[in-house]
Amino acid sequence: MHKNFYILAILFFVLSIVTGCGNENTDADNSNSKNFCVVTDDSGRKVELAKKPERIVSVSASFLEPLGEVGGTVVGRPSSKVKLPDFAKNATDIGPVYQIDTEKLLSCNPDLVLINRGMNEKLSTILDENKIPYVVIEMKSYEDVKKNVEMFSEITGQPDKGKKLVEDMNLKIKNTIDKLPKEKKRVAILHGTAQGLSVQLDNSIAGNVLKILGWENVASGMKAADDKTDTAPYSLETLIEQNPEIILVTSMGKLDEIKSAMDKRMAENPAWQTIPAIKNNKFYYLPQDLFLLSPGIRYPDAVEYVAKLIYPEKFE
Numbered sequence: 295m296h297k298n299f300y301i302l303a304i305l306f307f308v309l310s311i312v313t314g315c316g317n318e319n320t321d322a323d324n325s326n327s328k329n330f331c332v333v334t335d336d337s338g339r340k341v342e343l344a345k346k347p348e349r350i351v352s353v354s355a356s357f358l359e360p361l362g363e364v365g366g367t368v369v370g371r372p373s374s375k376v377k378l379p380d381f382a383k384n385a386t387d388i389g390p391v392y393q394i395d396t397e398k399l400l401s402c403n404p405d406l407v408l409i410n411r412g413m414n415e416k417l418s419t420i421l422d423e424n425k426i427p428y429v430v431i432e433m434k435s436y437e438d439v440k441k442n443v444e445m446f447s448e449i450t451g452q453p454d455k456g457k458k459l460v461e462d463m464n465l466k467i468k469n470t471i472d473k474l475p476k477e478k479k480r481v482a483i484l485h486g487t488a489q490g491l492s493v494q495l496d497n498s499i500a501g502n503v504l505k506i507l508g509w510e511n512v513a514s515g516m517k518a519a520d521d522k523t524d525t526a527p528y529s530l531e532t533l534i535e536q537n538p539e540i541i542l543v544t545s546m547g548k549l550d551e552i553k554s555a556m557d558k559r560m561a562e563n564p565a566w567q568t569i570p571a572i573k574n575n576k577f578y579y580l581p582q583d584l585f586l587l588s589p590g591i592r593y594p595d596a597v598e599y600v601a602k603l604i605y606p607e608k609f610e
């Protein structure tokens with residue numbers, strides 16, 4: 295009896311130690327997971343936010359609408375020629391996106407800054423110096439938009455809103471595609487500026503829309519002008535060889551001036567009239583608010599816009 299009692303006592307003592315160790319490990323795990331959220335940004339950085347950000351500054355107008363749709367707000371935003379969401383109109387203007395006023399940015403006392411990949415990383419030095427968290431965001435393709443909507447919803451603490459928004463966008467695009475004939479169109483995307491023309495590649499916004507529609511960008515595979523651009527040098531000879539049945543034109547600058555320059559270019563060179571898109575009057579200018587800057591959560595609108603240009607009868 296005594297022997298059995300001692301054995302049971304020893305077993306109980308060992309189990310209590312093991313259980314205690316287990317509790318200590320759990321507490322340690324909890325102490326390491328007290329962050330409000332942890333996100334990985336588009337530069338591959340792991341960003342830990344100790345609490346829900348209440349004073350967010352966005353250096354891009356493109357981030358505002360998706361952020362607002364998942365419950366976010368901002369205390370600072372860039373100058374913008376495009377329409378701003380109501381919640382951002384009275385936020386501090388921190389200057390144009392290409393030339394952010396760092397003093398104004400810091401005066402907002404942000405607890406999180408959203409910056410553009412490839413454009414605003416230079417701000418990282420001053421943000422690090424002031425111990426201000428920031429996330430680097432790329433929002434060009436539709437996949438970028440969906441990924442960052444979900445990240446924004448984690449930051450605002452409303453992940454269900456992010457999932458619902460992505461589902462709604464996917465459904466709207468599906469509804470557009472379901473209306474179209476199952477045929478592939480050959481499309482050229484020209485980009486007009488005051489300096490002239492270039493050709494947009496698959497990684498452009500319009501190129502991404504073509505991919506979503508299942509159509510062919512005739513410039514696919516062409517070499518970009520440099521590793522930071524989505525355009526290739528324009529050549530009328532190459533365009534004639536590519537033989538597009540549709541030509542879309544995106545623009546930067548005053549659209550009237552770009553249209554006038556295009557009309558003059560076509561009038562001076564009759565070779566344009568050999569291209570099927572020109573002969574069949576399938577030449578269209580795309581709106582800047584959807585195709586110059588990222589349309590963000592309006593990507594479904596951009597897809598529908600192009601689909602309606604080519605198949606208007608399917609949307610009556």
